[in-house]
Amino acid sequence: MSDPETIFKACGDTTRLRILALLQGNELCVCEIEAALSLSQPNASRSLTILKNAGIIQSRKQAQWAYYKISDEFAAWNPELSRALEKICAGLSTTNTDKALLHKLREMHAKTKCDES
Numbered sequence: 001m002s003d004p005e006t007i008f009k010a011c012g013d014t015t016r017l018r019i020l021a022l023l024q025g026n027e028l029c030v031c032e033i034e035a036a037l038s039l040s041q042p043n044a045s046r047s048l049t050i051l052k053n054a055g056i057i058q059s060r061k062q063a064q065w066a067y068y069k070i071s072d073e074f075a076a077w078n079p080e081l082s083r084a085l086e087k088i089c090a091g092l093s094t095t096n097t098d099k100a101l102l103h104k105l106r107e108m109h110a111k112t113k114c115d116e117s
Contacts (some may be wrong), residue, residue: 002055010054011085015039016047018098020070021089023057027069028102036102056085 002010010016018037022028034044048068051057058071075082089095 002053006054007056007081010050010056011088013047013050014092014094015043016051017089017092018094019044019047019051019068020056020085021092021095022098022102023068023070024086024089027067030066030068032102032105033068035105036098 011020015037019033022033022036030041030044030048033039033048034041037044039047048057048059048066052059052068055071055077056074057068058073059066059068061067070082
């Protein structure tokens with residue numbers, strides 16, 4: 001697990017907090033994160049790499065797509081910090097809008113999954 005300084009630096013960016021807010025209780029394809037937050041592929045990848053290197057999120061590959069979720073190890077390592085981070089993300093002014101857009105995008109693309117494209 002990363003040291004506290006690395007974890008807090010990773011959480012010290014609005015885009016990364018917005019990503020974490022979307023990932024609360026979800027596993028998302030990188031394309032869903034990019035679309036819901038209107039991020040370019042390089043910006044999304046950079047933020048996801050920082051979060052992953054800090055041990056906050058984990059990923060898995062399926063075909064050419066990467067799927068991300070909050071790391072099980074991170075939540076188990078420090079449940080208090082994990083809950084605090086969840087609360088911070090829920091309180092962001094953008095969280096409800098971001099989640100609503102994600103929901104809308106998922107409804108629009110319900111018949112096609114990322115790995116079927």
